[in-house]
Amino acid sequence: MRRRGRPPGTDRGAAQTSARIRAAAIALFADQGFHATGVAEIGAKADVQRGALYYHIGSKQELLWEILRDYTRLLLDDAERIVAADADPIRTLRELIRSHVELIVAHRRTVAVHLRDADALTAERATDLQRLRDRIQRLWQDAIDAGYTAGLLRSADHVVTNGLLGMLNSLSFWYRERGAHSPAEIAEILTETVLSGLIAPGDNTKG
């Protein structure tokens, strides 16, 4: 956390206030868009006084950056953890899908903000965010390449990796909290679709 002037409370209180401001900003950006949201509005929703607000927020754009960066780092950290476990490539891929589905569902409002308002980042911040995203995609591509090299997967084309990540990212549009399936079930259905295919076993129309 960056400090500006005298801290308005204890470190713990400051961390809680920052978390509250972050949550309020995500909710407002997701509901009405980054551009339509004012800093004062974020403060009001987070119940933070004007003085304390400017202690916690550098600028609205900086807040957007921190929100998107921290979410993307969450995805990256979990993908790195899974790849480091060094399981067989198909198990790694299953775990990557599960992790991605669960984090997207948990942070779907942030994903919606990312899809709509990432353009509002400065060119430098946009590049930084793209670098983090490229690292995630690289981990996925490496896992798929490893599966292909081992003869376990039929393709390691970038189109597959892009399509797979696109399929999972689309969850932020269509996931419903009271839908028929839990995130774990959705991950399982999508994993089976992509790994084993939609065509029923024993059917001969594959070719």
Next chain:
Amino acid sequence: MRRRGRPPGTDRGAAQTSARIRAAAIALFADQGFHATGVAEIGAKADVQRGALYYHIGSKQELLWEILRDYTRLLLDDAERIVAADADPIRTLRELIRSHVELIVAHRRTVAVHLRDADALTAERATDLQRLRDRIQRLWQDAIDAGYTAGLLRSADHVVTNGLLGMLNSLSFWYRERGAHSPAEIAEILTETVLSGLIAPGDNTKG
């Protein structure tokens, strides 16, 4: 086309002007966003005089609606044509994927506008657009249901349909004009991934 006052030219000239305004609006909305684009800017880019401009455009929001409606109708019309051909369900699904990929690639700037700026539509227009999209999704779900009922597909879960459409819609983010594959090749790779699965034939780690 709606008429406002005296037409500024022949019908054919008017249609060409409308098409030019439409193309300019899509380019500007895609590049800089709906909110950041002014009507005068659209006119300048389309090389249309101020008087003629207001003859062709009801409002910027109306223009956005017409752009998103016409694109969505294109998808719907092609899906209806494919389903009406009444081929076997897997062939229908293949054709639906191919059509979707090709139309998304051809209209990817409109798709980008849709993803970012559909919120700018009035509630009524947003509902109208959602209805068109629901009809497309219904056609896909019916084709998948038919395949499942015939024992050709292993699942007809809505998660599969949503994930599949999400995978294809994500093309607008990652398609590159000078990429390794043509739209037809991308459609083929994604179709094989989804229908036959990524796991190489003969591999025993499917379960």
